[in-house]
Amino acid sequence: MPAKRRLAVTRRALEDLKLPTGRKLIGADPETFREKHSLIDKLVHLRSQDPTGQEHTQGANGVAIYNLHGQNPWRGVTWHDQEADIVWLCAASDHDYGLFLDRLTNQTLLPEAADYADLESWDAKQQPEFFELALEETAELLAEAEANPGVEVRRVIADEVWVGVQVERLGGEDTAADVYIGIQYPRARVHEIEGDFTELMVLLCCPEALDEDIDWGGQDFPRVGGTNVNEVVVRWRRP
Amino acid sequence: MAEEVEMTRWVESIGQIVAGFHSGAEEDRDAVVGFRDALMHALASGVAPHVVVGDVDVELGESMTDMIMTTVAAVSAGGRVTLVEAEQLMSPEEAAQAIGVSRPTIYQMLDDGELPTAWVHGSRRKIRAEDVLAVVELERRMERADALAADAMQPSMLPLGSGFEDMREAVLKARATGEVAGISNVMRARAADRVRRAAERASAAQKGHRPATSSN
Numbered sequence: 001m002p003a004k005r006r007l008a009v010t011r012r013a014l015e016d017l018k019l020p021t022g023r024k025l026i027g028a029d030p031e032t033f034r035e036k037h038s039l040i041d042k043l044v045h046l047r048s049q050d051p052t053g054q055e056h057t058q059g060a061n062g063v064a065i066y067n068l069h070g071q072n073p074w075r076g077v078t079w080h081d082q083e084a085d086i087v088w089l090c091a092a093s094d095h096d097y098g099l100f101l102d103r104l105t106n107q108t109l110l111p112e113a114a115d116y117a118d119l120e121s122w123d124a125k126q127q128p129e130f131f132e133l134a135l136e137e138t139a140e141l142l143a144e145a146e147a148n149p150g151v152e153v154r155r156v157i158a159d160e161v162w163v164g165v166q167v168e169r170l171g172g173e174d175t176a177a178d179v180y181i182g183i184q185y186p187r188a189r190v191h192e193i194e195g196d197f198t199e200l201m202v203l204l205c206c207p208e209a210l211d212e213d214i215d216w217g218g219q220d221f222p223r224v225g226g227t228n229v230n231e232v233v234v235r236w237r238r239p
Numbered sequence: 240m241a242e243e244v245e246m247t248r249w250v251e252s253i254g255q256i257v258a259g260f261h262s263g264a265e266e267d268r269d270a271v272v273g274f275r276d277a278l279m280h281a282l283a284s285g286v287a288p289h290v291v292v293g294d295v296d297v298e299l300g301e302s303m304t305d306m307i308m309t310t311v312a313a314v315s316a317g318g319r320v321t322l323v324e325a326e327q328l329m330s331p332e333e334a335a336q337a338i339g340v341s342r343p344t345i346y347q348m349l350d351d352g353e354l355p356t357a358w359v360h361g362s363r364r365k366i367r368a369e370d371v372l373a374v375v376e377l378e379r380r381m382e383r384a385d386a387l388a389a390d391a392m393q394p395s396m397l398p399l400g401s402g403f404e405d406m407r408e409a410v411l412k413a414r415a416t417g418e419v420a421g422i423s424n425v426m427r428a429r430a431a432d433r434v435r436r437a438a439e440r441a442s443a444a445q446k447g448h449r450p451a452t453s454s455n
C-alpha cells in the first residue's frame with residue numbers, strides 16, 4: 001500500500017521561524033499550522049506534491065538539500081528522508097544562505113533523534129485509548145465471525161480502522177480454518193507505524209496465531225469484489 | 240432493577256469525580272472501573288446509556304457520554320481529574336501551579352507570546368484555561384519525545400521486547416487482564432527503533448558533506 005508522504009518541521013526550524021507559539025507546533029503536521037508562516041504554507045503547498053525542488057545544495061556524499069522560497073525575505077531548506085518518505089523543513093532564515101551552509105558544515109542541519117521522536121510522540125498521543133478500545137472491539141468482532149463462518153463481519157475499530165474478519169472452516173467439527181483479516185486505513189496518517197498496527201490488529205483478532213501460520217499479504221479477501229483499496233489482507237491458517 | 244441500583248451507585252461516584260475529588264481508595268476505583276465497563280458495554284451493544292438517580296431515569300446524550308467516558312478513563316487509570324471550563328480565566332499563579340513552573344516563568348511565557356494573554360488590567364494579567372492546558376499537554380508530549388529519543392540513543396536496549404512474540408505475549412496478557420501497558424511498551428520499543436534508524440540515516444547523510452553549492 002502506498003504510504004502518504006509526511007511533511008515535518010525540525011525544532012530548530014521552528015525556532016528559526018520565531019513562531020510565537022512555536023513550541024506548541026513541535027512534531028505537528030504542518031498542514032495544521034500552515035497559516036502561521038508563509039514558509040510553512042509553501043512547504044505544504046509545494047512539497048506535498050513534489051518532495052524535492054529546483055534549486056539545491058548538493059552534499060559530497062549525495063545528500064541534496066532543496067531551497068524553499070517563502071514570502072520575502074524568508075527562505076528555507078528542505079531534505080527528503082526517502083526511506084521514511086518524510087520531507088523536513090530543516091532551517092529557515094531571512095535570506096541568509098550562509099546559515100544553511102554553516103549548519104551543513106557543522107552537521108547540525110538535518111533532523112535529529114528528538115525531531116523524529118516528536119513525530120512518534122505526536123502519533124502516539126492517542127494510542128492507549130486506541131489500544132483499550134481495539135482490545136474490546138476486536139474480541140467481539142472475532143466472536144461474531146466465529147459464529148458466522150463464511151460470512152465477513154466488518155466494523156470500524158476504535159473509531160479509526162476498518163477491520164473485516166471472515167472465518168472459512170476447513171472441515172467438519174474441526175477448529176481448522178482459514179481466518180481472513182482485512183485491515184483498511186481510512187485515516188490520514190499512514191506512515192511507517194502502519195506495519196506495527198497491522199501486526200497488532202491481527203494479533204488482537206487472533207492472539208493464538210503463530211507467526212509461521214500467518215500469511216502477511218498477497219491474498220485476496222474472499223468477499224464479493226475482493227480486496228478493497230488501501231486494505232491489507234492477512235490470512236491465519238489455523239491448525 | 241439490580242442494574243439500576245448499581246448504576247445509581249456509580250453515578251454517585253461520578254458526581255464526586257466531577258466535583259474534582261481524587262481518592263486512592265480501592266472501592267472508589269472499583270466503582271469507577273465498573274461504571275466505565277458498563278458504559279462501554281452499553282455503547283458496544285448499540286444501547287443508549289441510561290443513568291438512574293433516585294426516581295429519575297436519564298438517557299445520556301453523545302456529548303455527555305463522551306465527557307463521562309473521558310473522565311472515568313482518566314480516573315480508572317489513576318489520574319487526577321479537575322474540570323475547568325475552557326473559557327475560564329486563570330491567574331499567573333494558578334497557571335504556574337497547573338503547568339508546574341514558577342510564576343516568573345509564566346510571565347516570561349506571556350511576554351514571549353508562548354502563552355496568550357486573555358485579559359489585562361494595569362499590571363494584572365489572566366490566561367485562558369484552555370491555553371494553560373495546551374501547554375500542559377505539550378510539556379507531556381515533549382517529555383515523551385525526549386524519553387523516546389533517549390531510548391533510541393541506547394542501541395543495546397533495542398530491539399529487545401519489540402518482536403512478534405513480544406507483541407503476541409503483550410496481547411495475550413492484555414486479553415487476560417484488560418491492561419494495555421504491555422502493548423504500549425512494545426510499540427514504544429518499536430518507535431524508539433524507528434527513531435534510532437532515522438536519526439542514523441540523517442546523520443550518515445550529513446557526514447562527509449562539503450558545502451558545494453549549485454543551482455538549477
